Amino acid sequence: MQQPQVERLELDQLTCWRVRTARAELLLAQQGAQILSYQRDGEQPLIWLSPQAAYQRGQGVRGGVPICWPWFGDLRRNPLAVQQQYQGDSPAPFHGLVRDLDWQLLGIDSQDGAVSLTFAFDTRTQPLPGWPHAAELRLSIRLDQQLSLALDSHNLGRDSLAISQALHSYFAVSDIRQVRIAGLDGCPYIDTLQDWQRLQQQGELTFAGETDRIYLDTPARLDILDPAWQRRIRLHSSGTRSAVLWNPWIDKSQRLSQFASDAWQGMLCIEHANVLDDIRLLAPGEQHRLELSLSSETLKA
Numbered sequence: 001m002q003q004p005q006v007e008r009l010e011l012d013q014l015t016c017w018r019v020r021t022a023r024a025e026l027l028l029a030q031q032g033a034q035i036l037s038y039q040r041d042g043e044q045p046l047i048w049l050s051p052q053a054a055y056q057r058g059q060g061v062r063g064g065v066p067i068c069w070p071w072f073g074d075l076r077r078n079p080l081a082v083q084q085q086y087q088g089d090s091p092a093p094f095h096g097l098v099r100d101l102d103w104q105l106l107g108i109d110s111q112d113g114a115v116s117l118t119f120a121f122d123t124r125t126q127p128l129p130g131w132p133h134a135a136e137l138r139l140s141i142r143l144d145q146q147l148s149l150a151l152d153s154h155n156l157g158r159d160s161l162a163i164s165q166a167l168h169s170y171f172a173v174s175d176i177r178q179v180r181i182a183g184l185d186g187c188p189y190i191d192t193l194q195d196w197q198r199l200q201q202q203g204e205l206t207f208a209g210e211t212d213r214i215y216l217d218t219p220a221r222l223d224i225l226d227p228a229w230q231r232r233i234r235l236h237s238s239g240t241r242s243a244v245l246w247n248p249w250i251d252k253s254q255r256l257s258q259f260a261s262d263a264w265q266g267m268l269c270i271e272h273a274n275v276l277d278d279i280r281l282l283a284p285g286e287q288h289r290l291e292l293s294l295s296s297e298t299l300k301a
């Protein structure tokens with residue numbers, strides 16, 4: 001069996017690792033413990049990375065799997081318990097505080113053709129501006145036949161802690177107008193583009209315009225069906241009952257950083273989350289694990 005290889009490299013200002021196994025390649029950055037890309041041999045990329053991506057310190061990279069924590073999106077749209085944890089004077093950054101900071105690499109382990117990497121972010125040694133709470137975040141990444149991520153949030157303080165979060169995964173697709181998402185039928189969702197109305201999904205989700213929705217009561221399994229690439233991407237999750245489905249479409253693409261004006265056609269985000277009714281309240285000492293694993297198979301016509 002070909003032994004996995006892990007190579008450290010600098011992409012412009014960022015320290016990154018390229019992991020190669022017998023069947024796949026993964027690229028990740030220390031900043032934000034961000035997966036940047038994932039491609040299985042003989043297939044199109046599974047995780048999308050913008051060709052316009054910039055590798056600059058203090059700036060999130062467009063694409064991959066950014067981690068949104070300790071809140072998701074606009075803090076003002078979060079439940080009060082999450083908002084109250086932030087005491088900063090400056091406006092709260094979108095998607096939390098850790099996506100453009102360096103995490104610590106705790107270790108790389110290679111066994112039986114699989115590679116595991118663990119990153120940590122400890123607010124006791126790296127205090128977050130405006131967020132005076134003791135917590136440790138850990139991201140465990142495992143690359144074998146599939147890609148598995150586990151994000152652990154551990155409350156190390158004396159008071160309970162309210163967090164919202166997401167694994168903001170960007171997926172590569174042939175053409176957004178032709179893909180379907182299975183598994184959401186019957187789920188309630190908030191359409192953030194229609195005054196945050198609460199609606200209900202009927203059947204599979206397809207895309208015909210800008211989409212920015214928060215799905216609730218989501219199941220453990222979602223599938224991306226991509227007939228033009230004859231591919232089904234399977235997403236298995238646990239510790240999450242909410243997911244954000246996002247595609248910027250034409251107009252919003254013009255306003256996004258590190259994003260070509262036609263890039264919306266080849267990507268979509270499914271962000272496994274803990275948001276709105278699904279935020280987590282951690283008692284002192286309590287931990288929460290959010291898990292996601294990704295695999296793919298041929299989609300028969």
Ligand SMILES: O=P(O)(O)OC[C@H]1O[C@@H](O)[C@H](O)[C@@H](O)[C@@H]1O
Pocket residue numbers: 060073094095168212213244246256257271
């Ligand atoms: O440009 P950012 O901060 O990475 O955010 C990208 C998108 O992230 C999604 O999670 C939001 O639902 C969108 O509204 C937002 O545009």
